[in-house]
Amino acid sequence: MTQLFDALLAVGIVGVAVAALFANDRFAAVGAFMVMGFLVALSWVRLGAPDVALAEAAIGAGLTGALLLRSARRLRVEPKMCQSRWSVAASGLISIGFAGLLYAAITSVPTVPAYPPLVAERLGESGVSNPVTAVLLNFRAWDTLLEIAVLFVALVLVIVVPVSRVRPAPLGEMVVPFAKVVVPLSVLISGHLLWQGADAPGGAFQAGAVLAGGGLALVLAGAMRLKKPLQGGILRATALSGLAVFGAAAVATAALTGHLLGYPDGQAKIWILGIEAVLTLAIAATLVLLFHGSVRRVPK
């Protein structure tokens, strides 16, 4: 029975992906892409990876979908160039070869992976009981610091490249009541995800993405005006605080224990929660700013 479900889900994912990749209409393509993200998230729940599934649903499907929809109207539609038949055939051949290589690689992975015993052995001293959070914020915290640096670089790029900003069209009378429900809910869910990330699926990234969803509702409802210096400034400062605080924590732990991001004995949970709390706000602010774009006007 579950196998039938998995089969239907796998076929559904591929079908919706084909619609997303080959649809002629942009809005249909982005819609199909978002549906694909939710179906993939469902399949990752089936594969026992709920942390990743939450992130894919909130960031991969939700926020990326919002970004693509935003740009779908702004980007000029390229005239459909008649591709030469040879280049299409060559690309098809490359893709088939790529698929074969991927399949060969994935089926030749050794059946006894190296990491799970190592993670299980050290989970007790990581300060949290969710192994994914332990890897992200303790064992491989360095990777996560660099990931926040990537978000920072993307934010700087989006801020310095002036494009026309999001100007929400009047959305009708229902948008404010909608925001009144959605925004407090997003704050609640985000806090819940942040707190429970220590021992259940969740964490700073999922919490930040949900909070960013609430922030987008505020921007689209016209309640958050980022071109006002105060509101925009607070949001930018919050976005930058992520890298600043995480970097400061790395330096502080290096001074205390001699290891970069090696937390002092017995205090790992406090450090992790503190960093995650700041990261949640910073990620939410960064994602809202990435959607909103530069606050400067396009020079004429």
Place this chain on the structure above:
Amino acid sequence: MTSETMYILAGVLLAALAMHRLCTARDALARILALNVLSVGIAMLMLLAGRVAGVTDAVPQAFVLTGIVVLVAVTAALLSLAERISGGDDD
């Protein structure tokens, strides 16, 4: 065919179809969308590579989570560059 094999095939197909689209599409939005689909396919394969006896390894899960966040940053950066090239002329 086990559930894992079906999801492996789905991941391979996503990656290959997206690759084909990435090579042939002219439209910037279609290319960026194809890049996203490609990365979802690869993420699916990474999760399955770390799956043994019904348990998914936490380390690839953390990698995929990092990848999802990096991808949304890359997508936002690419879209803003594409809009700049395209002129952003709706003012």
